Amino acid sequence: MADAHKEWLEKLESESRAKQEQFMNNISARLGHPRMTAKPQHPFRGAPDFWKAFEWPLEERIGQFTSNFLSVGGHVARLETMDEAKRFIAEKAEEMGAKYVIRQNEPELDALDLEGAMPASRVSVWNTDPEQHWRARAAEADFGVVIADHAVAYTGSVTVLSAENKGRSVSLLPTVLMIVIPIERLQTRLGEVLATFDEAGRDKLPAGIHFISGPSRSSDIENDLTIGVHGPGIVYALLVG
DSSP states (O other): OHHHHHHHHHHHHHHHHHHHHHHHHHHHHHHTSOOOOSOOOOOOOSSOHHHHTOOOOHHHHHHHHHHHHHHTTOEEEEESSHHHHHHHHHHHHHHHTOOEEEEOOOHHHHHHTHHHHOTTSEEEETTOOTTSOHHHHHHTOSEEEEEOSEEETTTTEEEEEEBTTBOTHHHHSSSEEEEEEEGGGEESOHHHHHHHHHHHOGGGOOSEEEEEOSSOEEEOTTOOEEESSSSOSEEEEEEEO
16 A cells, blocks of 8 residues: 555656656747756856945935935935934924924934923933833834934935844834934945945844835735835935034
């Protein structure tokens, strides 16, 4: 009985392989070239040298980032100082009636003193009170304020890393997201940013690496676009410096 079962399985496998061969040969014939039986050689790894050397000057980086970020529904403001960034955030909070703001626990954001600049809003600093349920606080926030670790002009993306003092919920859950981008962190290519993680080594990778390119965008099977389903529906990139 066991031998008969084994023979039946071998027959099924043989028939399956024959059908596979016929299928692949048919594709090869339609493409007009012989079947490839060995994997192609890949003598180069990663980006070519000419791309690694590609770099825009600062003003072009700013222009390209702005164009790309706007093209996906984001907003961009060009500001000279952190004081201007503080005023911009405070004015938008007043304009939009933001009652609750949450921000990362970062020194650069401490210096903004949003608490003093936004008396009509309650400003909370991530993970400063062990009794709080911080994800719930982020989910109910009108504004989230973060500082970018990197930004990429070519793709119009901002990189925000997560850690104990800057939880991912601050950038993922509020209705409106404000991203402060120090201009010296704006790079030309995505590879410039990815290389920093490779150089740091596996043991020093952050808990999360998040690439943000405008507001949350979702489409169903009929391509009906909806903004803000899986993240902030309004995102401001504040280029500062």
